[in-house]
Amino acid sequence: xxxxxxxxxxxxxxxxxxxxxxxxxxxxxxxxxxxxxxxxxxxxxxxxxxxxxxxxxxxxxxxxxxxxxxxxxxxxxxxxxxxxxxxxxxxxxxxxxxxxxxxxxxxxxxxxxxxxxxxxxxxxxxxxxxxxxxxxxxxxxxxxxxxxxxxxxxxxxxxxxxxxxxxxxxxxxxxxxxxxxxxxxxxxxxxxxxxxxxxxxxx
Amino acid sequence: xxxxxxxxxxxxxxxxxxxxxxxxxxxxxxxxxxxxxxxxxxxxxxxxxxxxxxxxxxxxxxxxxxxxxxxxxxxxxxxxxxxxxxxxxxxxxxxxxxxxxxxxxxxxxxxxxxxxxxxxxxxxxxxxxxxxxxxxxxxxxxxxxxxxxxxxxxxxxxxxxxxxxxxxxxxxxxxxxxxxxxxxxxxxxxxxxxx
Numbered sequence: 001x002x003x004x005x006x007x008x009x010x011x012x013x014x015x016x017x018x019x020x021x022x023x024x025x026x027x028x029x030x031x032x033x034x035x036x037x038x039x040x041x042x043x044x045x046x047x048x049x050x051x052x053x054x055x056x057x058x059x060x061x062x063x064x065x066x067x068x069x070x071x072x073x074x075x076x077x078x079x080x081x082x083x084x085x086x087x088x089x090x091x092x093x094x095x096x097x098x099x100x101x102x103x104x105x106x107x108x109x110x111x112x113x114x115x116x117x118x119x120x121x122x123x124x125x126x127x128x129x130x131x132x133x134x135x136x137x138x139x140x141x142x143x144x145x146x147x148x149x150x151x152x153x154x155x156x157x158x159x160x161x162x163x164x165x166x167x168x169x170x171x172x173x174x175x176x177x178x179x180x181x182x183x184x185x186x187x188x189x190x191x192x193x194x195x196x197x198x199x200x201x202x203x
Numbered sequence: 204x205x206x207x208x209x210x211x212x213x214x215x216x217x218x219x220x221x222x223x224x225x226x227x228x229x230x231x232x233x234x235x236x237x238x239x240x241x242x243x244x245x246x247x248x249x250x251x252x253x254x255x256x257x258x259x260x261x262x263x264x265x266x267x268x269x270x271x272x273x274x275x276x277x278x279x280x281x282x283x284x285x286x287x288x289x290x291x292x293x294x295x296x297x298x299x300x301x302x303x304x305x306x307x308x309x310x311x312x313x314x315x316x317x318x319x320x321x322x323x324x325x326x327x328x329x330x331x332x333x334x335x336x337x338x339x340x341x342x343x344x345x346x347x348x349x350x351x352x353x354x355x356x357x358x359x360x361x362x363x364x365x366x367x368x369x370x371x372x373x374x375x376x377x378x379x380x381x382x383x384x385x386x387x388x389x390x391x392x393x394x395x396x397x398x
Contacts, residue, residue, distance in 0.1 A: 100237035178345035
């Protein structure tokens with residue numbers, strides 16, 4: 001079965017560079033959308049697209065955490081959303097009020113399969129592949145972030161850089177710098193909080 | 204879009220960095236899959252991490268780091284010019300046009316549990332003008348026994364011919380010198396044979 005995903009999934013889920021934290025107003029719940037798709041299988045395109053738009057970034061974040069690879073996280077996202085739409089259209093999601101747990105469960109099983117069987121997974125249908133366009137980097141936001149990093153305290157900047165460039169956890173950073181893990185967590189939390197405030201102030 | 208019991212920034216950081224056990228990580232996942240606000244907060248954090256890594260990856264960030272980070276940057280293709288100095292050491296230094304980063308690796312026996320400051324007395328070779336640059340609370344790579352300072356190549360290239368007398372010292376009301384180091388900086392274009 002070929003499932004052509006709506007335009008919402010084609011939108012790039014990952015921002016090219018971080019800006020202020022932006023949230024969106026509440027609308028219909030995930031469960032409401034799932035009920036609508038269940039009630040009108042194949043005739044609820046906008047609701048399907050909205051579900052994909054909402055869950056794509058969540059699945060991608062899950063994939064980054066568990067598969068440690070942007071490309072693999074993107075593939076996981078496609079596989080999970082395809083299965084979600086198939087199950088909804090087939091009426092096989094029996095508890096729409098728990099659609100988030102359903103998606104998480106599918107993500108866990110699919111990630112496990114990708115780690116275990118990686119190369120043996122069936123390729124996706126070409127039509128199902130999202131046509132993501134590479135977003136150009138935003139030099140203005142990059143300059144803002146560089147300025148915000150420069151404004152951090154020396155220790156905060158060091159811990160932030162080791163966290164995000166070196167990918168180190170608090171225990172590794174603490175061991176390298178002979179600090180306590182608690183101190184690293186405090187410095188990291190303060191540094192990220194100051195970056196957020198600085199970026200929001202620069203918006 | 205709001206959340207009655209939002210995940211803390213610390214919980215999101217610990218989750219992203221893989222510091223939580225399976226049960227705790229699972230709880231975070233159950234929450235953000237059902238919570239648009241916390242999913243957005245985690246996505247913002249992920250974007251921040253990628254953006255910071257991107258800036259470091261193009262040599263646009265100056266910071267005290269570890270030797271391992273310098274080696275990773277070089278392995279990922281950054282052009283890193285490195286100067287290693289023991290206490291009392293002196294070196295003639297520069298930054299070439301193609302250098303992304305200049306790494307200064309100062310050997311130091313820093314006492315555990317004490318913070319370290321860096322004080323630089325800078326003398327302009329042409330005018331004789333002096334100024335002092337102080338950097339408080341510099342982290343030290345205790346595994347390697349070094350203070351590892353990386354600077355963007357562009358930042359170093361902007362300096363005129365200068366002498367930098369550096370001193371690492373303990374923090375606090377009665378600082379103790381841990382090591383002195385001298386850098387004789389010459390702009391690349393003033394070096395013989397580079398014009």
